[in-house]
Amino acid sequence: MGTTQSGILGGRLPLADYETNFSDLHPALDRHEALVASDRCYFCHDAPCMTACPTSIDIPLFIRQISTGNPIGSAKTIFDQNILGGMCARVCPTETLCEQACVRNTAEERPVEIGRLQRYATDIAMKENKQFYTRAASSGQRVAVVGAGPAGLACAHRLAVKGHEVVIYDAREKSGGLNEYGIAAYKSVDDFAQSEVDYVLSIGGIEVRHGQALGRDFSLADLSEQYDAVFLGLGLAGVNALRIEGENAEGVDDAVDFIAALRQSKTKADIAVGRRVVVLGGGMTAIDAAVQAKLLGAEEVTICYRRGKEHMNASEFEQDLAASKGVTIRHWLQPKRIALKDDKVAGIELEYTTLVDGKLTSTGETGIIAADQIFKAIGQTFEASGLGSLEFEGGRIVVDDEGKTSLANVWAGGDCVVGGEDLTVSAVANGRDAAEAINRAFAAAMPQASAVA
Known part of the structure; x- marks a missing residue:
């Protein structure tokens, strides 16, 4: 049984329980069920x-x-x-x-x-491997896509259909981005994320280069010199800090790293979890981390959110799902201090909050919840170097309605842009629409060339 500290263990459950606990949240419809539903x-x-x-x-x-x-x-x-x-x-x-x-x-x-x-x-x-699209004749245009997540894949596929050559750069060892690393394991089973990547790439004309990080292995200026256009489909790699005493103690972990580890684990039994777990945050990441901690065998899991139920970014369905799995959700609490014992997490002190004239304010009352593991799920930040003089606003890339950035021949979409929604479907829409805009730009610049209308 793996262990990282007192109370935090892997293999808390029989192996069969992990398979059951992490089975498909919404099993597929059979033909009869689909006909009835339709x-x-x-x-x-x-x-x-x-x-x-x-x-x-x-x-x-x-x-x-x-x-x-x-x-x-x-x-x-x-x-x-x-x-x-x-x-x-x-x-x-x-x-x-x-x-x-x-x-x-x-x-x-x-x-x-x-x-x-x-x-x-x-x-x-x-x-059935039904392929609905074939590539147009080669346009002679080359496009670099940074990020093999939903936005980048959608952009690359649409560009490939138009006949353009695409090279995707991604820092991780697998393609998929959020779909591969950022969602609860029970929402996508049987390695579906990679099957979908393979399906998307089967159009041809798309090369993926893994282990290539913007700002470390190349810059935006490098790509602009080598390619006719660039699309930035960068995710949110940074995690917001709590900025409280004890934040760096053993047992305080990032929820996004926990979720990513679960996504890559074959049995889930090797992922360590505490007996008493507290998750800080009110979004989908907090729900995903909390539910999966419970499914791994944690005895008590509590989500603490600084505002009310109605303010949570997680949908009511997701909140109900967490409750159905035995997760307790507590509102109007914000972290004040991590309580330690022998330099390890023993609990968390929280302040009660309220709204005064629309502003979140501490009431001055505090309480402590015992915990041996705390997950931070209080939002992610956009962290990227090598972007040169791109225009930013609020830490995100400024784009127009077509995804065009402030730099010539550079487009962007997904979580990294102003207004990004942290949704797979929104990222796909951004990537698809940017690809159409890139194709139109090619056609406008070279009307007699092979850019596809």
Whole structure:
């Protein structure tokens, strides 16, 4: 049984329990279930679900195609707008996007299961290796994409379809970005993230260079000299600091690192977790870390958030999921001090908070929660060097409506830009739209060349 400190162990459970605990959160629909679910759709002409989708998938059409026994055609409808539609079907907060907007989502009815229907169609197409796109004739244009996450992959695929040569640079050893390293293991099982990467890259014309970090191995200026255009699909690599006493003690960990380790573990039994765990934060990362700590065998898991339930970035569904797994969520508490014993975490002192004229304020009251492991999930920051004179605002890259940055022939999208939403589906939309803008720029600069309209 692996151990890193007193109380923090790996292998707390029988191996079979890990497999059960980390099984698919939303199992795939079978054919009959998909037909029944699709039959509930009204196929609205002015479909609010479609408007709510950041990639504007024609949801009524793809569901109608499923209902008429054409899942392959349905997958084509999805991939036309979102080439990472398989992962988005698994990880999108549909409860706050398309399904929330569904006209069936009333007090008396539940919404159409759009996410699971999308997964049904895309899974079939990918299992049958249906390739809907072929590359146009070579344009002679070369594009560098920095980041092999959702934004970068979507951009690269659309550019490759247009006939452009693409080289993706990524600092990690695997492609996928957030999809591979940043989501709960039970939301995407059976190494689906890498299967989807393989599917996207099968279009051809895309080279991926792993272990290549911006600012360390190359700069934006280097790429601008070597390529006709550059797309920056950089994620958020930094983690906000607590700035409190004891933050660097043994047992205080970043939730994003914990989630990434779980994603890469085959059995999950090798991932250490405390008996009493406290997670600080109110977003999806906090929920994912807390739920998985419980699934690993932690006896007590508590999420502490400095504001109220209604202020949490995590959706109500995700909050309910955490509660159903035995996670306690406490509001109006902010960290003040990490309590230590022999230089190791023994608990956390928190201050009670309230809103005064709209401003978060401490009440002066404090309390301590016993803990042997604390996860920080209080937000990530954009940390990148080698970007030269790019225009920034609030620590993110400034872009226009097409993803164009302040520098010539440089576009950006995903979490690194102003307004980035930390959603796979939004990153895909950014990458896709930037690719179209790059293609139009090529066509405008060389109207007689082979850039595809």
